[in-house]
Amino acid sequence: MSVLKNQKVTKNINIIGAGASGMYTCFKLLQLNKLNAGERQFKLNINIWDKLPVPFGLVRNGVAPDHPEIKNCIDTFKEIFMDKSLYQDNNVKFVGNYNFTKMEEYEELIAKSDLLYLANGCEKSRDYQLENSSNLNTLKAKDLVNWYNNYPESKNISQIWKSEEFWSKIKNINIVGNGNVAFDICRLLTMCKYDKETINKSDINSDFVDVINKAPLKKINIIGRRDFESARFGTKEFRELWGLNQYGVTGYINPKYYDHDMNIKKPSRALAKKIQLTKKHSTDVNNDKMKWELKFLQSPFKIDDEVKKLYSKENIMDVNNPSKAISTDKIIESDNDLVILSIGTENPHLKDYEQLIAKNPGKVKSVGWLRNKGFGTIANTMLDTFDLVERDYRNLDMSSNQHGNELQDFDFLKINDKRLVSWSDYEKIEQYEQHIKRGKKCDNLEEIMSVL
Numbered sequence: 205m206s207v208l209k210n211q212k213v214t215k216n217i218n219i220i221g222a223g224a225s226g227m228y229t230c231f232k233l234l235q236l237n238k239l240n241a242g243e244r245q246f247k248l249n250i251n252i253w254d255k256l257p258v259p260f261g262l263v264r265n266g267v268a269p270d271h272p273e274i275k276n277c278i279d280t281f282k283e284i285f286m287d288k289s290l291y292q293d294n295n296v297k298f299v300g301n302y303n304f305t306k307m308e309e310y311e312e313l314i315a316k317s318d319l320l321y322l323a324n325g326c327e328k329s330r331d332y333q334l335e336n337s338s339n340l341n342t343l344k345a346k347d348l349v350n351w352y353n354n355y356p357e358s359k360n361i362s363q364i365w366k367s368e369e370f371w372s373k374i375k376n377i378n379i380v381g382n383g384n385v386a387f388d389i390c391r392l393l394t395m396c397k398y399d400k401e402t403i404n405k406s407d408i409n410s411d412f413v414d415v416i417n418k419a420p421l422k423k424i425n426i427i428g429r430r431d432f433e434s435a436r437f438g439t440k441e442f443r444e445l446w447g448l449n450q451y452g453v454t455g456y457i458n459p460k461y462y463d464h465d466m467n468i469k470k471p472s473r474a475l476a477k478k479i480q481l482t483k484k485h486s487t488d489v490n491n492d493k494m495k496w497e498l499k500f501l502q503s504p505f506k507i508d509d510e511v512k513k514l515y516s517k518e519n520i521m522d523v524n525n526p527s528k529a530i531s532t533d534k535i536i537e538s539d540n541d542l543v544i545l546s547i548g549t550e551n552p553h554l555k556d557y558e559q560l561i562a563k564n565p566g567k568v569k570s571v572g573w574l575r576n577k578g579f580g581t582i583a584n585t586m587l588d589t590f591d592l593v594e595r596d597y598r599n600l601d602m603s604s605n606q607h608g609n610e611l612q613d614f615d616f617l618k619i620n621d622k623r624l625v626s627w628s629d630y631e632k633i634e635q636y637e638q639h640i641k642r643g644k645k646c647d648n649l650e651e652i653m654s655v656l
């Protein structure tokens with residue numbers, strides 16, 4: 205239906221996922237609508253849904269607790285709900301505690317929306333084949349991150365690997381995967397051992413700090429399948445790892461990985477910096493402190509029966525494909541008490557989402573980690589999302605949506621008995637965390653809901 209002159213055209217927009225990409229999507233839409241206020245007049249009805257009762261996704265639950273500066277983007281996200289000059293007379297709602305699991309729910313949203321953004325990230329740890337691996341000798345990085353970051357979970361599940369007894373036997377850890385998450389884990393485990401007081405000032409889980417502090421950790425290997433020059437870790441995260449030497453903790457990288465003629469014309473600035481840092485700090489000394497080591501060109505494939513060794517195949521880089529590693533028959537052994545798999549995450553429903561997008565061109569979009577298959581920093585996520593949303597906004601037509609976008613307008617909510625969480629509810633949760641939990645985030649779903 206077209207509208208009379210000066211009357212605002214109503215557009216219904218739903219965003220599934222209130223992490224960085226969902227929030228930046230909403231922020232950009234509001235910003236564009238404000239900037240274009242004199243031209244085409246839209247009233248945006250936006251719902252940002254999340255399965256958790258708390259927003260911000262990995263910014264809250266992934267980013268390391270001692271990196272508050274990275275979480276500053278939350279201030280921008282809050283403007284969506286708190287800055288009248290941004291949201292103006294648009295209608296924006298946070299709808300927490302609703303998990304979209306059925307195709308019918310997505311289809312109803314699509315039918316009633318002008319735009320549906322899938323911003324639900326990549327939450328499942330990728331599978332990795334490791335012989336003899338069990339939940340007593342292998343942890344997923346995501347589980348460990350969720351623990352130290354107080355990811356809200358039901359507390360009815362007891363997890364043996366979070367106990368002091370489990371960690372009392374852990375001296376040698378092998379982290380498989382050498383991205384920034386592996387570095388965060390290595391750094392935080394080390395800080396819990398040597399600087400409990402400082403790390404506990406952050407919103408890190410205090411039980412995690414206490415348990416790790418008592419563990420007899422000696423060595424952490426971080427193992428990557430490709431060569432030094434192909435590794436994806438960031439320079440900042442690398443520098444922070446070397447910074448552990450302030451506690452007497454040494455890091456080592458065998459010179460064969462970096463001190464050779466690299467098969468590239470000119471190293472990038474980032475690579476040159478990484479080599480420079482390594483040459484400056486790498487040392488293979490034995491003292492009574494913990495050590496960490498980066499190992500390259502290895503693919504772990506088996507834990508021995510006694511869980512004392514991790515076996516890896518040595519790799520070489522494929523001459524025809526410089527980003528691919530190929531395993532050889534040469535076996536390398538590492539001392540081992542625990543393996544942590546840090547090989548990234550994926551969305552198990554990606555194929556279904558791709559079908560929804562293909563069936564609804566121009567209307568259903570993916571953003572953020574779902575779009576980029578689990579890669580990208582918050583800054584990349586923001587730039588990518590802004591770019592996409594700008595194009596979508598420009599393409600909005602001048603017909604008004606006749607469907608409602610209020611909660612009572614959705615049939616799937618009529619059979620839902622879960623308590624939905626609004627932005628003002630979230631503010632109560634935040635207050636509770638600040639005052640009652642003394643700045644620590646609440647990891648207990650039942651406790652969170654009891655605040656409301």
Ligand SMILES: Cc1cc2nc3c(=O)[nH]c(=O)nc-3n(C[C@H](O)[C@H](O)[C@H](O)COP(=O)(O)OP(=O)(O)OC[C@H]3O[C@@H](n4cnc5c(N)ncnc54)[C@H](O)[C@@H]3O)c2cc1C
Nearest residue numbers: 221223224225254255261262266304324325572573581582
């Ligand atoms: C451990 C870790 C540390 C990181 N550290 C940094 C860092 O230091 N600096 C940096 O720049 N980047 C960092 N990143 C990357 C950064 O977190 C991502 O770039 C960014 O958070 C991606 O945002 P997203 O919105 O796409 O996904 P997410 O943040 O994962 O948001 C997805 C949201 O969707 C919700 N959701 C999922 N499924 C459903 C469903 N079915 N129904 C409803 N809601 C659903 C989830 O609850 C979540 O809130 C880190 C990532 C990880 C994993």
